[in-house]
Amino acid sequence: xxxxxxxxxxxxxxxxxxxxxxxxxxxxxxxxxxxxxxxxxxxxxxxxxxxxxxxxxxxxxxxxxxxxxxxxxxxxxxxxxxxxxxxxxxxxxxxxxxxxxxxxxxxxxxxxxxxxxxxxxxxxxxxxxxxxxxxxxxxxxxxxxxxxxxxxxxxxxxxxxxxxxxxxxxxxxxxxxxxxxxxxxxxxxxxxxxxxxxxxxxxxxxxxxxxxxxxxxxxxxxxxxxxxxxxxxxxxxxxxxxxxxxxxxxxxxxxxxxxxxxxxxxxxxxxxxxxxxxxxxxxxxxxxxxxxxxxxxxxxxxxxxxxxxxxxxxxxxxxxxxxxxxxxxxxxxxxxxxxxxxxxxxxxxxxxxxxxxxxxxxxxxxxxxxxxxxxxxxxxxxxxxxxxxxxxxxxxxxxxxxxxxxxxxxxxxxxxxxxxxxxxxxxxxxxxxxxxxxxxxxxxxxxxxxxxxxxxxxxxxxxxxxxxxxxxxxxxxxxxxxxxxxxxxxxxxxxxxxxxxxxxxxxxxxxxxxxxxxxxxxxxxxxxxxxxxxxxxxxxxxxxxxxxxxxxxxxxxxxxxxxxxxxxxxxxxxxxxxxxxxxxxxxxxxxxxxxxxxxxxxxxxxxxxxxxxxxxxxxxxxxxxxxxxxxxxxxxxxxxxxxxxxxxxxxxxxxxxxxxxxxxxxxxxxxxxxxxxxxxxxxxxxxxxxxxxxxxxxxxxxxxxxxxxxxxxxxxxxxxxxxxxxxxxxxxxxxxxxxxxxxxxxxxxxxxxxxx
Numbered sequence: 187x188x189x190x191x192x193x194x195x196x197x198x199x200x201x202x203x204x205x206x207x208x209x210x211x212x213x214x215x216x217x218x219x220x221x222x223x224x225x226x227x228x229x230x231x232x233x234x235x236x237x238x239x240x241x242x243x244x245x246x247x248x249x250x251x252x253x254x255x256x257x258x259x260x261x262x263x264x265x266x267x268x269x270x271x272x273x274x275x276x277x278x279x280x281x282x283x284x285x286x287x288x289x290x291x292x293x294x295x296x297x298x299x300x301x302x303x304x305x306x307x308x309x310x311x312x313x314x315x316x317x318x319x320x321x322x323x324x325x326x327x328x329x330x331x332x333x334x335x336x337x338x339x340x341x342x343x344x345x346x347x348x349x350x351x352x353x354x355x356x357x358x359x360x361x362x363x364x365x366x367x368x369x370x371x372x373x374x375x376x377x378x379x380x381x382x383x384x385x386x387x388x389x390x391x392x393x394x395x396x397x398x399x400x401x402x403x404x405x406x407x408x409x410x411x412x413x414x415x416x417x418x419x420x421x422x423x424x425x426x427x428x429x430x431x432x433x434x435x436x437x438x439x440x441x442x443x444x445x446x447x448x449x450x451x452x453x454x455x456x457x458x459x460x461x462x463x464x465x466x467x468x469x470x471x472x473x474x475x476x477x478x479x480x481x482x483x484x485x486x487x488x489x490x491x492x493x494x495x496x497x498x499x500x501x502x503x504x505x506x507x508x509x510x511x512x513x514x515x516x517x518x519x520x521x522x523x524x525x526x527x528x529x530x531x532x533x534x535x536x537x538x539x540x541x542x543x544x545x546x547x548x549x550x551x552x553x554x555x556x557x558x559x560x561x562x563x564x565x566x567x568x569x570x571x572x573x574x575x576x577x578x579x580x581x582x583x584x585x586x587x588x589x590x591x592x593x594x595x596x597x598x599x600x601x602x603x604x605x606x607x608x609x610x611x612x613x614x615x616x617x618x619x620x621x622x623x624x625x626x627x628x629x630x631x632x633x634x635x636x637x638x639x640x641x642x643x644x645x646x647x648x649x650x651x652x653x654x655x656x657x658x659x660x661x662x663x664x665x666x667x668x669x670x671x672x673x674x675x676x677x678x679x680x681x682x683x684x685x686x687x688x689x690x691x692x693x694x695x696x697x698x699x700x701x702x703x704x705x706x707x708x709x710x711x712x713x714x715x716x717x718x719x720x721x722x723x724x725x726x727x728x729x730x731x732x733x734x735x736x737x738x739x740x741x742x743x744x745x746x747x748x749x750x751x752x753x754x755x756x757x758x759x760x761x762x763x764x765x766x767x768x769x770x771x772x773x774x775x776x777x778x779x780x781x782x783x784x785x786x787x788x789x790x791x792x793x794x795x796x797x798x799x800x801x802x803x804x805x806x807x808x809x810x811x812x813x814x815x816x817x818x819x820x821x822x823x824x825x826x827x828x829x830x831x832x833x834x835x836x837x838x839x840x841x842x843x844x845x846x847x848x849x850x851x852x853x854x855x856x857x858x859x860x861x862x863x864x865x866x867x868x869x870x871x872x873x874x875x876x877x878x879x880x881x882x883x884x885x886x887x888x889x890x891x892x893x894x895x896x897x898x899x900x901x902x903x904x905x906x907x908x909x910x911x912x913x914x915x916x917x918x919x920x921x922x923x924x925x926x927x928x929x930x931x932x933x934x935x936x937x938x939x940x941x942x
Contacts, residue, residue, distance in 0.1 A: 191669070191670040191673040191674050191680045192670060192674040192827075192829060193827070193829070193831065194670070194830065195830065196666055196670060196680065196830055196832070197666075197832070198663055198665070198666045198833070199669055199685070200666070204416075209416050210415075210416065211415060211416050211417075212370070212386070212449065213373065213449055215375060215415065215447075216375075216447070217375060217377060218445075220375065220444070220445040221250055221290055221291065221297075221442060221444055221445070221446055221447075222290065222291055222292070222294045222446065223288050223289065223290050223297055223447070223448040224288070224289055224294070224448065225285045225287075225301065225450075225458065226252075226285065226286050226287045226289060226301045226306070227282075227283045227284060227285045227454070227457070227458060228275065228279035228281065228282055228283065228284040228286060228306070229282060229306070230279060230282060230308050231279075231281055231282045231313040231315075231527040231528075231859030232279065232281075232310070232311040232313040232314075232328075232859075233279055233308040233309055233310040233311045234279075234308060234311070235278075235307070236307045236308060237306070237307040238286070238287070238304065238306050238307075239304070239305040239306075240303075240304050240305075242303040242304075242305065243300040243303040246291070246299060246303060247296070248291045248292035248293060248296035248300075249289070249291050250290040250291055250292065251289070251290045251438070251441055251442055252288070252289045252300075253274075253289075253441050254287040255272065255275065255276045257441055258274065258437060259402075259403055259404045259440070260401050260402045260403050261402065262274060262402070263401065264401075264402070264430050264433055265493065266394065266425075267495070267496065268334070270493050271493040271494075271530075273285070273433050273437075274286060274288070274434070274437075280492035280493070280525075281492035281528055281859060282527075282859040283458040283529050285434065287304065288437065288438050289304065290442055294447075298451065311326050312326070313527035313859060314328075314332070315527060315528055315856065315859065316489070317487050317489050317524050317526070319526070320489075327525075328492065328526070332524055333524060333525070334490040334494040334497045334501075335490075335497055335522070336501065336520070336521065336523070337498075337502050337504075337521045337788060338518075338519055338520045338521065338787075339508075339519035340518055340787050340788060340789070341514075341517040341577055341579055342481075342515045342516035342517060344481055344516045347481025347482075348472045348480075348516075350472075350474075350480055350481075351481055353472070353473050353474075353475075353556060353557065354472045355470070355473070355549075355552060355556050357468075357469055357549060357552050357922070357924060358466070358468045358469075358924065359467045359469070359544060359549075359924045359925065360465065360924070360925045360926070361464060361465045361467075361848075361908075361926045362464050362848075362926055362927055363464050363489075363854040363856075364461060364462035364534060364848050365461055365462075365852065365863075366420070366423030366461070367871060368419030369418045369419050370418025370419055371388075371450045372424070372427060372431045373387065373448060373449035374386065374387030374428065374431055374432045374435050375435075375445060375447045376432065376435045376436045376438075376446050377439070378439045378443060378444070378445070381409055382405075382409045383399060383403065383405060383410050383436055383439070384411045384413070385399065385410070385413070385436065386414075386415050387413075387431070387432055388414075388415055388417045388418065388428070389412075389417065389428040390417070390422075390424040390425045390428070390698060390699045390700065391425050391698040391700070392413070392414055392658070392688055392689070393412075393695040393696065393697065394425070395412045395429050395432045395433075396410045397429075398430075398433045399412075399429075399432055399436045402436065403440060408691075410690070411690060412689065412690040413690070414658050414659075416659075417658065417661065418661070419660065421534060421844070422533030422534040422535055423459060423460060423532075423534065424660065425496065425532065425700055426532060431450070453861075453864045453865065456861050456863075456864050456865075456869075457860070458529065460491070460495055460530050460532030460534075461531050461534065461854065462531065462541075462848070463488040463489060463490065463497065463531040463532075463534075463538065463541065464488070465487065465538075465542075465544075465545070466487045467484065467485065467486050467541070467542075467545040468484070468485045469483075469545060470484070471549055471553050472516075473553055473557065475557075477559055477564050477567045478567060478568065479512060479513070479553075479568045480515065480516060481514070481515075482509050482514050482516070482519075483519075484509065484517075484518070484519045484520070484545070485520050486501075486504050486519070486520065486521040486522070486541075486545070487523075487524065488500060488501055488504070488521070488522070488523040488541075489523075489524060489531060490523040490524060490526070490530065490531055491525070491526060491529050491531045492526070492527060492529065492530050493525075493530045494525075494530075495530045495531070496532040497531065498632070499538075499629075500531075500537050500538035501521045501523045501538065502521075502538075502632045503538045503539055503542075503630065504521050504539065504541060505519050505788060506576075506577075506578060506793070507538075507624065507625065507626065508521065508542040508545065509546050509577050510543065510547065510550070510622060510624065511576075511588040511622060511624035512546075512550075512565075512568040512570060513570055513575070514568070514577055519577065519788065528856060529861075533700060535841070535844065535901050535904050537700070537901070539623065539905045540845065543621060543905050543908075543909045544912065544926065547620075547621040547910070547913065548909060548912060548916075548924060550622075551619070551913045552922065560605075561619075561620055561913070562596055562601060562620060569589050569592065569622070570582060570588055570624070571588075571589055572584070572586045578788055579789045579790065580790065580791050580792060585795060585796075585826060585887045585888060585889040586796075586887075587798045588624060588798040588824075590798075590824065590885055590887070591622065591799055591800035591824055591883075591885060592620075592622055594800075594883050595800040595802050595822040595883060599618075599802045599804070599881075601802065605917070613809055614808055614809070615806070615807045615809060615918040615919065616804065616806055616817075617807065617915055617917035617918025617919070619803050619805070619909075619910045619912065619913025619914030619916070620801070620910055620913060621800070621803075621906035621907070621908075621909035621913060622798075622799070622800045622906065623799050623800075623905045623909075624796045624797065625702065625796060625797045625799070625898070625901060626792055626796055627793055627794065627795050627796065627889075627892075627897055628701050628707065628778050628793065628794065629697070629700075629701050629703065630781070630792050630793045631781040631783035631785075631791060631792050631793070632783075632785070633697075633701075634780070636695075636697045637703070637777060638696065638697065638775060638778070639655075639696035639697055639703070639708060639710075639775070639776060639777075640656045640693040640711050640773060641653065641654065641655045641656070641668075641708055641712045641715050641773070641774045641775075642654040642692060642771070642773045643672060643715040643716060643719060643774070644770065644771040645719070645760060647764045649682060649757050649760055650684055651676065651678065651682045651683050653668055653683060653685050653712070654685075654688075654693055655668055655685070655688065655696070655712075656692075656694070656696020656708075657688065657703070657704045657708055658704075660699065662833075662837060662900050663830065663837070664704050667704070667705050667709075667829050667833060668683075668708055669683040670830060671705075671708070671712050671829060671893060671894075672685075672712050674894070675712055675713055675716035676716055676720075677741040677742065678740070678756055693773070694775070696711075701901070702797070702898025702900045702902065703898065704898075704900070705893065705896050705898065705899075706896060706897065708893075709829070709892070709893025709896060710774075710776035710891075710893050711774040711776045712774055713774065714774030714775055715772045715773055715774025718772035718774070719772050721735070722763065722769065722770075723759060723763070724738045724739075724740070724745065726759050726762050726763045726766070730758070730762055731747065733750075733752070743755065744756060778794050779891060781793070794891055795826075796897075797823070797824060797826070797897045797898055797899065797902045798885075799822065799906050801820070801821050801842070801906035801907055802819065802820040802910060803816060803818075803907070803910040803913070803914040804816070804819075804878075805817060805911060805914040805915055805918060807915060807919060811934075812929070812930030812932075812933035812937070813930050814911070814930075814933065816846055816850075816878040816911060817878050818878050818880070818881070819878055819880050819881070820881045821880060821882050821883065821903070821906075822883035822885060823883070823899060823903070824885040824897070825884060825885070825886065825897055825899050826887060826889040826897035827886055827888050827892065827894045827895035827896040828886055829894070829896055831884055834882070834884055834899050835882045837899050837900055838880065838899070838903045839880050839882070840903065841902075841904035841907065842877075842903065843872055844904050844907075845906075845907025845911075846908075846911065847870075847871050848907075848926065848927065849907065849926055849927060849928055850876075850911065850927055850928050850929075851871065851876065852869060852872075852927060853929060855868075908926060912924075912926065915928055915933070919933070919937065919940070921936045921937075921939070
């Protein structure tokens with residue numbers, strides 16, 4: 187009997203090729219006649235271009251061409267949501283990294299050298315780099331306004347809520363920029379044809395690129411073919427940025443009429459591309475003596491950088507999730523993103539949720555301490571349970587597991603025993619912290635119009651099954667999950683499944699590979715496709731076995747009669763189908779159910795379902811050096827249904843590692859808009875030695891709309907980590923950690939301020 191692939195700890199189907207070097211990434215690829223492009227970008231943060239001199243570059247051996255906005259045949263616009271970002275600057279540069287032109291040469295080295303020889307003169311303008319500077323600027327403004335976007339949630343009567351509160355507690359928090367530092371930098375190859383443009387790139391969202399390149403080149407969308415190359419990491423950094431990279435490369439390819447390759451060097455990748463938004467937050471919470479939260483007023487402010495990119499999505503999600511999975515009757519939430527003269531900040535694993543979680547979970551600990559309550563006890567008083575409503579007024583009935591994640595993590599970690607141990611006279615002080623979060627699956631009400639996705643299933647005559655899906659594998663294990671879900675839906679062995687590379691011409695626009703939507707969207711689309719294939723397969727088996735189709739089922743590579751137990755092999759039925767010219771291919775599609783949401787008040791159904799998580803962190807603080815060591819993390823995650831438990835554990839461990847870096851070691855810095863931490867000697871990613879023991883607790887509470895009940899895990903895995911660590915360090919020191927990263931200097935300053 188074949189073991190069901192669903193819920194099995196199946197090894198990643200792409201692992202062997204990646205480990206042995208067989209997998210070809212973009213830098214390994216070349217095509218005949220290929221030349222190389224490189225971007226020329228602004229060396230100042232704000233100003234007007236007054237002159238461009240390319241004479242020195244043109245005299246370089248190997249130089250082929252230099253192209254600017256004047257060469258664009260279509261629209262010079264690449265803003266993914268707001269039309270505020272030119273592909274190539276016409277006059278005003280808004281950050282150090284704003285791309286002005288593209289140079290083409292015979293080699294990558296010559297293209298890079300030629301780019302450095304393009305001489306650009308400017309009239310400089312006074313830049314703004316902080317939220318406060320942007321808010322208070324009298325001009326020149328970056329755009330028509332310095333506000334990129336804003337969102338709010340208004341629920342209940344905030345004044346009355348505070349009037350009836352016994353305690354009102356306020357605190358402010360900040361979170362920093364974070365660099366994606368995907369191992370493979372941005373890059374693509376563009377091959378121009380007579381009436382078609384073919385693009386292969388390191389990317390997350392092929393349909394974004396298809397639209398962007400069509401607009402820039404004035405080609406019809408169906409004539410832009412985008413294929414995803416095996417991608418060496420993304421984390422959101424390859425959502426919208428590859429649209430810029432591919433569109434600039436496509437322009438160069440059209441101009442030289444040859445295939446063109448563009449790959450960023452690491453230093454330039456870090457200067458040009460988007461980052462995690464830094465936040466500043468202010469929380470005001472009203473509570474009763476018994477610990478019930480009665481009112482909450484929150485102001486979230488985000489540094490968008492020079493262009494809006496995906497700030498509106500980050501701001502929206504942060505506003506919806508900015509108070510966590512708690513019952514709060516009276517809410518005033520305001521979330522605003524401000525333009526500054528820094529590189530644009532955009533998509534990054536969690537989309538504003540890790541920042542918001544740091545705010546609301548630090549605040550939960552601060553309020554609990556004020557009331558003299560255990561942090562877990564305080565959370566359990568206010569946690570959302572089935573039948574309760576979120577801060578947007580959305581009633582949650584099914585798969586509501588926040589409390590279960592708290593309880594299971596607490597019990598696994600022996601919370602009370604560890605919290606009660608104190609070593610105040612020791613060099614190393616132990617602390618224990620908790621963070622609880624919820625995460626809206628998929629794009630939510632703000633992106634509902636594009637929250638559909640497709641899959642295609644084709645059974646070949648040899649019994650192998652090709653599956654195409656509209657989202658992508660970018661290191662998270664999607665290929666394996668897709669193979670498992672297809673095998674489960676068809677009742678066949680997973681060895682039959684061949685998952686095809688993602689290409690824009692294989693399926694309708696399936697939206698972006700973001701928001702932990704891969705398993706949910708693709709799984710439901712596979713179920714839809716298989717539901718169309720199953721009737722003809724069963725009909726063929728019925729004709730062969732002379733049994734009614736209603737008694738037959740696909741299972742274990744067979745079609746089995748449920749009444750007699752008689753069966754016929756899947757392969758025999760396939761031969762019958764091909765002999766009788768019965769179709770064996772179908773397409774599936776799934777769209778998130780309709781959501782009722784009022785963007786003016788922020789009330790309604792913000793997301794169709796939520797994932798829940800609790801992280802507990804045990805830390806040691808070295809009071810001599812200020813270093814923080816994370817000893818262990820317990821991570822309880824409600825995933826609805828575990829498609830691949832090993833894959834879930836990998837996601838959780840990876841998310842925690844990234845969260846530890848954001849919390850402790852990654853201190854991204856600018857000097858007047860220039861990145862001064864452009865590599866691993868200055869931007870310190872956590873190493874294997876920094877990663878603690880991680881205990882992953884998988885909770886399965888099926889969501890009705892998920893495939894087999896599954897919910898997303900990719901982004902929830904990072905969201906609570908930094909908050910849990912900060913709460914643990916605060917507990918150890920007996921002093922509040924309200925700013926990230928938690929550097930040794932900050933720790934020592936807190937210790938010194940506490941000293942008598």
